[in-house]
Amino acid sequence: MSHGPTVRGLILATIVSTTAALALIFFYAPLDANQGFVQKIFYIHVPLAIVSLCGFVAGGLLAIGHLRTGERKWDLRSYVVIHLSLIFGITALLAGSIWAKASWGHWWVWDDPTLVSFLIVLLLFATYQPLRFSIEDPERQARYASVFAIVAAAFVPLNFIAVRLSQGFVHPRVLTLGGGNLPGPMRLTFLIALLAVALLFVTLCLFELQAKRTRIGLRRLRRELLGEDAVRPLGRSAAPS
């Protein structure tokens, strides 16, 4: 499979930014006075969580594109973005859990609103794949999945605001609209790490999209060249069509 210049450029930018982020994390950003070395997890955990949540919202927006135009490409994009957001979200959750163990002495605490709300969002989007799989008709599958993606995506900012407004803050608040309380080198490191994770997300999305489009094209070509009999029938799948 050949990649276009956009994907190649993105891959390069992702590699450069990831390398820069890792170098900054371990050799530039100062140790946190409170948490010490454990705070280094923050530079991977928070960008993953942010990109994952943004991905869920983006999946909902792409699903709007599908419902508005009826074009299946929007459903495919929405599916890929939500799929990758789930992977990034699970990774953020695991990294956060490791940080919680090192910092609080527990792998998980149920009284922290941020943790629980993120878990709820993740579980909500985890039902996206089974929902798709349960619907055999591709048109209905795409339509129902789009409606679900939009509603679930709307839940993300609502959830975020609810958590911010809640009283029992246990989770560290280092990022706020007022600038937060990160010192300069830490802020720079965090922003580069966020950029690296975001670029990785976009690169993987394009990669998966291209792979899926190629498979669609290949099967169509097989049908056109060799006839309907030459194409193996597909079983039920959660993947869009």
Next chain:
Amino acid sequence: MTLLAAPALPLHTAGKYVAGAYIVFVVMLVVYLGIMTLRTRRTRRELSELRREVLERQAQAELDGPGLAPRSAEQPARVDPGRAAASPERGSASSEREAAV
């Protein structure tokens, strides 16, 4: 080893947690890329199978003569399977159904 001994990396008790978090990230990435690589390989294999089948049908059609050539065997001369598969156009619902797997 020089990097491990650098003063910016105090690898005491916290080190294993930090390493664990970053290893989780790398493992997830490697697993994802591994799955995608397997799928890409399968697509490549199917593409080469398609090429072979098209060439076989083309050769068969030439042997049978122009009057006996099946409809499907007339297409390959105009389409390069490799290029066409890499840039699919938007198709019908039934053909697009096959994005699955």
